[in-house]
Amino acid sequence: MSRNEETFYPGPSRIHLAAFPPKERWDDWTELDSQAWPRRKERRYQLVPTTCFNCESACGLLAYIDKETNQIQKFEGNPENPGSRGRNCAKGPATLNQITDPDRILYPLKRAGKRGEGKWERVGWDEVLDDIASRIRKAIVEDRRDEIMYHVGRPGEDGFTERILAAWGVDGHNSHTNICSSGAREGYQLWMGLDRPSPDHANAKVILLISAHLESGHYFNPHAQRVMDGKASGAKLIVFDTRLSNTATHADYFIAPYPGSEAAILLAIANYLIQNGLYNREFVRRWWNWEEYLEQRSEVGDQRSEDKRDVSVSGQEPRSGEIFIETELTNERDSKGLAESINMSRLRREENATTSQNNEQQQTFEAFERSLKELYGSYTFEFAAKESGVDAKTIEEIAKLVATAGTKLSSHNWRSVTSGVSHGWSVARALFMLNALLGAVATEGGVFPNAWNKFVPKPIHTPPHPKMWGEKTANSTSISRAFTTPCGRTLTASHGSKR
Numbered sequence: 463m464s465r466n467e468e469t470f471y472p473g474p475s476r477i478h479l480a481a482f483p484p485k486e487r488w489d490d491w492t493e494l495d496s497q498a499w500p501r502r503k504e505r506r507y508q509l510v511p512t513t514c515f516n517c518e519s520a521c522g523l524l525a526y527i528d529k530e531t532n533q534i535q536k537f538e539g540n541p542e543n544p545g546s547r548g549r550n551c552a553k554g555p556a557t558l559n560q561i562t563d564p565d566r567i568l569y570p571l572k573r574a575g576k577r578g579e580g581k582w583e584r585v586g587w588d589e590v591l592d593d594i595a596s597r598i599r600k601a602i603v604e605d606r607r608d609e610i611m612y613h614v615g616r617p618g619e620d621g622f623t624e625r626i627l628a629a630w631g632v633d634g635h636n637s638h639t640n641i642c643s644s645g646a647r648e649g650y651q652l653w654m655g656l657d658r659p660s661p662d663h664a665n666a667k668v669i670l671l672i673s674a675h676l677e678s679g680h681y682f683n684p685h686a687q688r689v690m691d692g693k694a695s696g697a698k699l700i701v702f703d704t705r706l707s708n709t710a711t712h713a714d715y716f717i718a719p720y721p722g723s724e725a726a727i728l729l730a731i732a733n734y735l736i737q738n739g740l741y742n743r744e745f746v747r748r749w750w751n752w753e754e755y756l757e758q759r760s761e762v763g764d765q766r767s768e769d770k771r772d773v774s775v776s777g778q779e780p781r782s783g784e785i786f787i788e789t790e791l792t793n794e795r796d797s798k799g800l801a802e803s804i805n806m807s808r809l810r811r812e813e814n815a816t817t818s819q820n821n822e823q824q825q826t827f828e829a830f831e832r833s834l835k836e837l838y839g840s841y842t843f844e845f846a847a848k849e850s851g852v853d854a855k856t857i858e859e860i861a862k863l864v865a866t867a868g869t870k871l872s873s874h875n876w877r878s879v880t881s882g883v884s885h886g887w888s889v890a891r892a893l894f895m896l897n898a899l900l901g902a903v904a905t906e907g908g909v910f911p912n913a914w915n916k917f918v919p920k921p922i923h924t925p926p927h928p929k930m931w932g933e934k935t936a937n938s939t940s941i942s943r944a945f946t947t948p949c950g951r952t953l954t955a956s957h958g959s960k961r
């Protein structure tokens with residue numbers, strides 16, 4: 463038998479780890495008791511798959527249940543889990559502490575003294591449920607729904623609680639997200655109508671990370687594995703981090719911009735791609751809402767012209783830089799003034815006709831490309847260097863590297879700069895723009911909307927979102943999208959494929 467055959471685990475992990483018991487033997491697995499050493503005492507286990515929830519990565523674990531005592535003896539990685547593939551961070555096996563910790567709260571407690579006195583009394587579940595349910599009911603019946611709030615650290619489910627609360631007409635679903643990932647989510651949401659990216663680091667050519675992904679970033683264990691897989695296959699790693707994190711130590715390019723200035727660097731990279739025609743033209747033409755943009759731009763232009771005339775006619779002074787049509791209107795609307803008004807109306811009609819003719823000519827993709835060049839032209843490497851404190855030459859080198867990625871640019875930004883600075887959401891937005899420019903979206907080695915990579919059953923009945931408190935979140939789906947998704951899946955009411 464070759465070494466590979468001895469050690470290869472055939473499950474989703476596809477890795478060589480002899481330590482994993484093959485799943486055919488999970489019902490009855492025998493190991494030597496390490497504590498009995500040097501005696502050779504055998505212990506028999508049943509291995510039960512479970513999930514670590516010491517962070518949201520939700521890695522797979524195997525609970526080793528001693529067949530003699532029926533107690534969990536230890537936790538190890540589950541090689542059948544497609545996310546963690548048998549690998550865990552130190553917190554995974556340490557889950558055992560939560561099973562046996564003497565300070566665990568095993569039953570409901572009710573405050574028995576004043577707040578802060580530390581006095582509690584044990585109560586039964588029925589009492590607790592009746593107490594809380596009757597308070598919630600009273601608030602609903604008395605239409606005090608905004609006095610009900612449900613706070614959860616990490617839901618660990620996909621929308622069930624939200625449905626319950628919506629059915630009650632309550633919008634008080636709270637979590638840490640407001641001060642965590644909401645900024646990043648907004649940036650992604652604006653691009654693709656879904657608020658989470660799912661990067662394919664393992665198959666990427668260039669990996670661009672803004673956060674610490676190898677030890678403390680989001681989904682760090684599953685991501686860390688894929689980042690290292692990608693690197694092992696030759697991917698270049700770029701890391702923006704304010705500190706020399708574990709991720710940064712593995713980077714080909716590590717830069718530490720002034721916190722909050724990351725978007726300036728990303729826009730400079732975008733500008734480099736745009737000015738040098740290094741973006742994926744066909745992807746942009748097909749998937750960006752450039753027609754919508756041009757339409758709105760010309761509407762804004764028309765409106766501005768109207769405003770300028772109105773201001774001129776009403777006798778107000780033009781602002782600096784504005785070009786007004788001069789008239790000889792006087793404040794007293796005499797017959798000369800009336801004639802001028804008529805002439806103005808005709809002039810407007812004629813101009814409108816010319817404008818719409820021009821507009822028709824300008825609604826081309828080439829016009830959009832020209833517009834992109836104008837819009838982003840000021841985001842030079844020098845500008846980004848001034849904003850971020852990073853050398854312009856280094857930013858240029860990074861931009862050139864990003865340009866080589868093609869559709870294999872995997873990028874990720876979560877929390878970090880998006881939560882700690884004003885307008886942090888624009889960092890995630892500018893980052894995903896690079897993917898959208900290169901067409902590295904839903905491609906091997908690119909970034910997927912995360913909902914495409916996981917199954918979430920859609921409930922039959924979904925109550926409408928309550929119209930209170932969260933009017934901004936309730937209306938978020940009406941935000942105009944700059945981008946709709948590939949593969950014919952239009953996620954918003956906006957444009958679909960432009961094949």
Ligand code: SF4
Nearest residue numbers: 514517520521554683
């Ligand atoms: S990364 Fe660590 S803490 Fe998070 S789920 Fe996986 S094993 Fe648990």
